[in-house]
Amino acid sequence: MASMPERQVSTQAVYRPESKLGQLWKRIKQNKVSYFFVAPYGILFFMFTVLPVAVAIYLSFTHYNMLQPPRWVGWENYLRLLLADDVFLIAVKNTFVFAVVTGPLSYLASFVFAWLINELKPRIRAFLTLLLYAPSISGSLYLIWTIMFSGDSYGFINSRLLYLGIVKEPIQFLTDPKWMMSVVIIVVLWMSLGTSFLAFIAGLQGIDSSLYEAAAVDGIRNRWQELFFITLPQMRGYLMFGAIMAITSSFAAAEQIIPLVGFPSTDYAGHTIVAHLIDYGNVRFEMGMASAIAVILFFTMVISQRLVQRLLDKIGT
Amino acid sequence: MIRRLRQKFWTTKPTRSFGGDLAVLLFIAAAAAFSALPLVYAISNAFKPLNELFLWPPQFFVRNPTMANFYDLLVLMSSSWVPFSRYLVNTLVITLGGTVGHVVLASLAAYALAKHDFPGSKWMFSVVVLSLMFAKQVTAIPNYLITSVLGLVDTHWAIILPAWAMSLGLFLMKQFIEAMIPDALLESARIEGASEWTIFWKIVMPNVRPGWLTLIILSFQALWGETGGQFIYSEQLKTLPYALSQIVSGGIARAGVAAAVGVIMMILPITVFVINQSKVIETMGASGIK
Numbered sequence: 001m002a003s004m005p006e007r008q009v010s011t012q013a014v015y016r017p018e019s020k021l022g023q024l025w026k027r028i029k030q031n032k033v034s035y036f037f038v039a040p041y042g043i044l045f046f047m048f049t050v051l052p053v054a055v056a057i058y059l060s061f062t063h064y065n066m067l068q069p070p071r072w073v074g075w076e077n078y079l080r081l082l083l084a085d086d087v088f089l090i091a092v093k094n095t096f097v098f099a100v101v102t103g104p105l106s107y108l109a110s111f112v113f114a115w116l117i118n119e120l121k122p123r124i125r126a127f128l129t130l131l132l133y134a135p136s137i138s139g140s141l142y143l144i145w146t147i148m149f150s151g152d153s154y155g156f157i158n159s160r161l162l163y164l165g166i167v168k169e170p171i172q173f174l175t176d177p178k179w180m181m182s183v184v185i186i187v188v189l190w191m192s193l194g195t196s197f198l199a200f201i202a203g204l205q206g207i208d209s210s211l212y213e214a215a216a217v218d219g220i221r222n223r224w225q226e227l228f229f230i231t232l233p234q235m236r237g238y239l240m241f242g243a244i245m246a247i248t249s250s251f252a253a254a255e256q257i258i259p260l261v262g263f264p265s266t267d268y269a270g271h272t273i274v275a276h277l278i279d280y281g282n283v284r285f286e287m288g289m290a291s292a293i294a295v296i297l298f299f300t301m302v303i304s305q306r307l308v309q310r311l312l313d314k315i316g317t
Numbered sequence: 318m319i320r321r322l323r324q325k326f327w328t329t330k331p332t333r334s335f336g337g338d339l340a341v342l343l344f345i346a347a348a349a350a351f352s353a354l355p356l357v358y359a360i361s362n363a364f365k366p367l368n369e370l371f372l373w374p375p376q377f378f379v380r381n382p383t384m385a386n387f388y389d390l391l392v393l394m395s396s397s398w399v400p401f402s403r404y405l406v407n408t409l410v411i412t413l414g415g416t417v418g419h420v421v422l423a424s425l426a427a428y429a430l431a432k433h434d435f436p437g438s439k440w441m442f443s444v445v446v447l448s449l450m451f452a453k454q455v456t457a458i459p460n461y462l463i464t465s466v467l468g469l470v471d472t473h474w475a476i477i478l479p480a481w482a483m484s485l486g487l488f489l490m491k492q493f494i495e496a497m498i499p500d501a502l503l504e505s506a507r508i509e510g511a512s513e514w515t516i517f518w519k520i521v522m523p524n525v526r527p528g529w530l531t532l533i534i535l536s537f538q539a540l541w542g543e544t545g546g547q548f549i550y551s552e553q554l555k556t557l558p559y560a561l562s563q564i565v566s567g568g569i570a571r572a573g574v575a576a577a578v579g580v581i582m583m584i585l586p587i588t589v590f591v592i593n594q595s596k597v598i599e600t601m602g603a604s605g606i607k
Contacts, residue, residue: 024436031435033513038441041426044482047467049448052459056451066458113348116341119333121326122598129594130587131349134356137586139542140565141579144359147375156358159374190352195535199489202527202597206497223333237492244488248449277454287458294452301450 060291070288077292088293090268091276094181095251098272099304101185103250106192107242113193114200115231129201136194145187146260149173177269180261184270188256194249196242203238207231232315239315243308251301254278273297363387363576370573386573390581393564393574399552401560408557411473412540415480419536420529423486424494428521430487431494432503442491449484461547475548480540486532493528494521530593538586558582 028035060077062070081088113132117125135142148156151172158170173179211230220226232239254274261270264279273293281290323338357377362370364382394401429435430442460479461470469475498521506516522529544559561582565575 027436031433034429034433034435034438037429037433037513037517038426038438041422041482041487042441044422044478045445045448045484045487047463048460048479048482049456049484050444051463052456053448053451055459055462056455059455109348113345116345119338119341122595124326126591126595126598128345128349130591131353132345133590133594134587135352137538137583137590138356138359139579139582139586140575141356141359141583143579144355144362147362148355148358154371154373154375156375156377163374190355193352195485195489198531198534198594199492201594202493202531203496205527205597206493223337234496237496241488241492244446244449251450252452274452274454277452281454281457287455291455294455298447298451302447305450 056291056294059287060295062288064287065285066287067285073288077288078296081289081292081296087268087271088273088276091271091273094269094271095253095273097181098185098188098253099247099250102188102192102253103246105189106250107196107246109189110193110197110242110246111200111235111239114197114204115227117201118204132193133197135191136197138191142187142191142256143259145183145190146174149183149260151175174261175266177265177267180265180269184257184260187260188253191256194245196238196245199238199241200235203235204231207234236312236315239312240309243312244305247301247304247308251297251304359576360580363573363580365573365576367573370576386577387581390564390574390577394560397560399555403553404555404557404560407473407554408541408543411476411480411543411545411556412537414473414477415540416533416536418477418481419483419486420532422481423483423532424490424522424525424529425517427487427490428494428517431491432498432500432521442487445484445487449488457547464548470548471550471554473549473554476540476543476545480536483536483539485535489532489535490525490528493525497525497528527597530597534586534590534593537589541582541586 059070061072061074063073063076064070117128117132120128147154150156150158151170151174153159153162153170155170155173157173158167161167162170171179173183207230211234212226215226215230220229252274254272254277257270257272258275258278263275265271274297277290277293277297280286280293323335326338326342361377361379363386364379364384366381366383366385369376369380430438464470464475469478502520502524503516506520511519542558543556544562545554545556546559549555549559561578565571565578567574
């Protein structure tokens, strides 16, 4: 009788490679090829993105002025931001106003225009795509808006308003807090047909046209039914892509805003979270604080992405 | 008449009303005008002589177009102590090298993530997507440290290598491969004994052409504007946007030159866009996999 348990132990030992870890290792070996495929990208991605992000997260818990080695301070940076930094709260408010307007609008515009254009004949479609996409490819040319909205009488819009006698003195579009956010939103929306717009166009091109033919036979009557029953469900992956691009670009906006309204802007009316981050990082050399802002912004984006994801999951169900 | 007009503009489908079609065209035309007019103004500024640039009230279109701004730019360029063509070559090296590498590496990884189910694949994809949400301004310093540890500071590799592993391409290509490559197609190729490598180059890549043509546009554009600021110190390694920004920083007196610079920098990205975009549209008509 005494030998029985011993044998059980020994059989378990023999089968141990089939434990969870062993199975995992087996699956890894079976999928060797897949790892070769992801390795070159993965290694570079780890070095140039994952590592720096990890370092930045660490720095957010330190005091680091880029001259002396970082000093661990725990949650101090976060507490300072949330409790003792009035400007940060202004930046948060501005960013939310900006993101709530430009995020959904640019997302919607990217899809709607890609969808509408998709039905036109190739030549006119290519031409309209170029016109609609041109602002995002224009590089520094978008700074033409600073001339358009310039606050002196030589600004294009002000000169017209003065010439026509609508206003007596030029409106300070770019420095008056009343106007600043609206102007910034107009300019950013002007540039909003970018990455997702192109992805949507290519994605729509890839939808099997026989689906539409079959649907027409099955009694789809107009473009709206076709959109909801065929196009949107087929586009789900791209829609997720577009949503994430819209969230990241609208929450992290600063680089297009700063040249327009200046840095810092009057009464911080055009100050966004990333502008505040740049203020800490590049002006005051407080990298710990800058990193803490990046971490807070990151979680804000993740939460909004989860919410949008829930909405998208409802499509076509 | 109306019918011929429709046939001229639309790929007519039975489920469309003419009123709807017309409303759509007018709507797109209005949006296209809003998007193009500021650029027309900017381009027209580049051809204005100085007195027209500072005319009041400013005119939308140029009256006496002149190449003077471009000529001034040429003079300024030829007075730089590194031959100007050098900057152009540097930018081309970075842009082309970065774009080609990014498209290939990101597509390889995207194919494995989209079509192979291996331990860690879901995890890796979410890390890539999440990384898009981390402000890149704070990763600049760690990035610099890593680049310097690798000994890449003051070489073009400091910009090219990170460009190969941008998050955008993997994310985009994965969506395209998932949507455009049916699993059955891969299965039948495997049954016929094709290796994964062959499948990738002979089946996946040709069929997701609209995807990587789009990625080329986006990647080209991103790298074309690269100033290389924090990584490149040697004058003879610096990029075109950097050199041109030095010229433009001359202030209001260089307003005309600045407008010319903007126009010149736009030429190549627009060309790449037009060529690729027309191919995106033309491939789809021909593809027969679905």
